Amino acid sequence: MRDGINDGTGNRVVIKVGTSSLITRGEVDPVKLDALCATVSKGIEAGLAPVLVTSGAIALGRTMHSTLTQDTAEAAQTAAALGQGVLYSALHARFAAHGLETGQILLTPRALVAPERGGGVRRTLDLMRSLGMVPIVNENDALGVRNNDVLAALLSGFIEARLLLLLTNVAGLYDGNPLLGEDAVRIAEVTGPISEVEAVAGGSTGDSGTGGMLVKLSACWIATHAGVRTVVADAMDSTALVAAFRGDEVAGTVFPPRTAHSAAPDLGRLWRAFRNPPSGSVVCDATGQQAIESGRALLGGSVDAVKGSFGSGDVVDIVGSDSRVIARGSVRLSSAEAGAGGRPASALFNHCDYVRILEG
Numbered sequence: 001m002r003d004g005i006n007d008g009t010g011n012r013v014v015i016k017v018g019t020s021s022l023i024t025r026g027e028v029d030p031v032k033l034d035a036l037c038a039t040v041s042k043g044i045e046a047g048l049a050p051v052l053v054t055s056g057a058i059a060l061g062r063t064m065h066s067t068l069t070q071d072t073a074e075a076a077q078t079a080a081a082l083g084q085g086v087l088y089s090a091l092h093a094r095f096a097a098h099g100l101e102t103g104q105i106l107l108t109p110r111a112l113v114a115p116e117r118g119g120g121v122r123r124t125l126d127l128m129r130s131l132g133m134v135p136i137v138n139e140n141d142a143l144g145v146r147n148n149d150v151l152a153a154l155l156s157g158f159i160e161a162r163l164l165l166l167l168t169n170v171a172g173l174y175d176g177n178p179l180l181g182e183d184a185v186r187i188a189e190v191t192g193p194i195s196e197v198e199a200v201a202g203g204s205t206g207d208s209g210t211g212g213m214l215v216k217l218s219a220c221w222i223a224t225h226a227g228v229r230t231v232v233a234d235a236m237d238s239t240a241l242v243a244a245f246r247g248d249e250v251a252g253t254v255f256p257p258r259t260a261h262s263a264a265p266d267l268g269r270l271w272r273a274f275r276n277p278p279s280g281s282v283v284c285d286a287t288g289q290q291a292i293e294s295g296r297a298l299l300g301g302s303v304d305a306v307k308g309s310f311g312s313g314d315v316v317d318i319v320g321s322d323s324r325v326i327a328r329g330s331v332r333l334s335s336a337e338a339g340a341g342g343r344p345a346s347a348l349f350n351h352c353d354y355v356r357i358l359e360g
């Protein structure tokens with residue numbers, strides 16, 4: 001039963017807040033933090049059970065040591081090691097002032113996509129929820145700095161959330177960059193083909209987080225293909241959570257689920273297919289298209305053309321002869337191997353490791 005606001009399972013929501021919506025000039029911003037506390041408090045008053053995913057550790061840590069401004073993975077990881085404690089103590093103290101008890105969980109995508117690792121995470125979240133605590137999640141950056149939007153999307157599928165709310169410093173997806181004063185129009189709802197939406201977002205660098213809007217879309221595709229409604233909204237709008245949950249008008253962008261909610265979405269497959277924007281594409285013939293539509297292996301013999309340059313393990317689109325993207329996945333063969341002209345007989349994807357693209 002997923003319909004009632006207070007039915008025990010249907011009230012779960014994941015709220016992700018980006019660096020730009022918590023940190024100003026290298027410090028936790030009290031005004032932004034209060035806006036987040038107000039969002040969460042209003043959600044709890046309305047009967048929701050929020051899990052928070054917050055960024056900001058790297059930005060905080062970089063200001064603590066001059067060498068940590070370097071653009072290297074280890075500088076970011078060390079900055080996160082310094083900044084995480086400061087970030088969490090600020091969150092813990094301010095939430096406590098709002099009467100909310102919090103607890104910190106550091107995760108990686110792998111902990112959510114591998115069933116043998118997820119049990120402890122699930123039990124921790126369940127107990128925290130039953131004790132009325134707000135879990136505050138961040139990526140365990142020492143194990144690899146990736147992207148918290150994607151982590152939050154995986155978490156929303158993992159807990160079968162009713163809503164993923166991505167809070168940022170622009171109120172949704174625009175067809176330009178409103179922060180640069182461009183005459184940009186907000187897109188209220190995204191139901192069209194994902195490649196068209198990405199083409200719009202590619203020119204929209206409105207969000208100042210690590211990945212910008214294009215990477216945020218990767219998270220939207222993971223969550224909506226796991227059956228979770230996703231909304232991108234302005235972090236300062238503390239009414240957005242409850243409005244988005246109720247399906248009321250929100251000053252943001254709504255991504256309706258692209259599949260019926262599945263009790264056990266294949267999060268590993270969704271992660272591999274959508275963790276990055278695609279590096280290229282393969283155009284397949286009618287036989288290949290039929291194989292994809294029935295979930296079978298796409299053989300090299302069905303590839304008519306290869307576009308872009310990609311390596312084994314990269315994300316690529318599978319395009320039908322009508323130029324429509326029909327699937328996306330983590331490819332086994334590089335672009336050189338797939339397009340060598342010899343039309344290799346072997347499968348392009350390990351274990352049919354692609355996700356069929358579903359329109360909203």
Ligand SMILES: N[C@@H](CCC(=O)OP(=O)(O)O)C(=O)O
Binds near residue numbers: 054055147149212
């Ligand atoms: N774990 C990192 C998150 C990095 C990240 O994804 O940042 P953002 O794009 O601002 O959500 C941190 O706390 O800084």
